Amino acid sequence: MKKTVLYDSHLLANAKMVDFAGFMMPVVYTSITEEHNYVREKAGMFDVSHMGEFYVKGTEAEKFVDNIFTNDVVTMNNNQVLYGMMCYPTGGVVDDLLVYKINKDSFIMIVNASNIDKDFDWATKNNTFDCTLTNESENISEVALQGPLAEKILNKLTDFDLTTLPFFTFQYMKINNKDVLVSRTGYTGEDGFEIYADHDVILNVWNEILAEGKENVMPCGLGCRDTLRFEVALPLYGNELSKDISPLEAGLGFAVKLDAGNFIGKDVLVAQKLNRTTRRIVGLKLLDKGIIRHGYEVYHNDTLVGEVTTGYKSPCTGETVALAMIDRPYDKLKTELTVDVRGKRKKVVVRNKKFYQKSYKN
């Protein structure tokens, strides 16, 4: 089992640790709801050192990324970050990821911890370009500071004025005179930052943020990371995305540029867009009591029409809601369906999947 550089810090903070993608990671420190609300109202800090980082360098780095990534790399500015997917030729998803453009010859890809090996194999196999691809995941640690007070706290520690850092951009800067990469990104629906650096630097950054933020920041575990991304309908690989689910079915058309250059899987996605997908991710609201969860079957009368991909009692709204992959035409708003919960059918209705409003800073 791998440990991040913050492992001892988590134990000291009384975290409940779990195995996640081969890493011992904190799932919760105090309570998922308290941590969730801290991110929505103040600031929460996550150890995300388990995420994977690949460097792409060389004269054809841009061509390589453009060929493997669904979003439009060619129009990216330097220091911009872009969200998108790598797809199989079938249109199914290898992984969802962030691409950081340093310049035309140098990119960083940030991938899910659970997919690092698979992604690196896939990327390497498809590297027919004049560039080198290296897996730096073991050498880089990462923390995410998320929430409305994140800017105020982190700005006291950086030598760069973060108020001038636009959403989905990054800069190299210093914290305590040590090199870090900071991007205005995250996966919670709140304003916030992700900080990448060497292991020992991240250990220091973690402690500095806790000391600077005091009562306005708390360490947050994977438990609330999932409820936070869920409330704002951000997909999780393995739930809303998989090798059998296309980005269009997942509702991620905004990150798939079908009118730009070629990328692996494009043909299938173009056809899907033309003919409409046969199913898509929607929101469900539970009308009966209970909780509906990942893997539960969804029915229209006695016809199986889909499956729940993530479900929670939303910490912010108190409603029991879910994301679900539903066959058309049962995906229409206000359609009444049922979900099989341990053998009992519970009533749900199709609703908008944005359970909570994002509050990003532009």
Next chain:
Amino acid sequence: MSKIVKGLYYTNTHEWVKVEEGFAYIGITDYAQESLGEIVFVELPEEEDQAEAGEEFSAIESVKAASDVLSPITGIIVLVNDDLEDAPELINEDPYENWIVKVEMENKSEINKLLSAEEYKEICE
């Protein structure tokens, strides 16, 4: 260190039983509620349902996951703790005060197969 109450009977799946006037009150232990975290829903059985020893009769939903509650004994459920319907968090607050069901035991000797407080304590360590 989670709390264990003397005089109750326990299972290795972290349920407790309190016997009073021939009836069994069943709940989950402090260890169980701590491991689950915040409880957001308790799926209750109906009165007059049959409870079977070792079988699931209720489900407890924490923020993160659903867990079955297994009946330590066999019998008829005569009363369900309706308070849990609107306030499932009562189990977090006091797991030994907030029983889930009251069961009329079919075979009182079944209780002897359960764990004592001392035996249960060893499991939690």
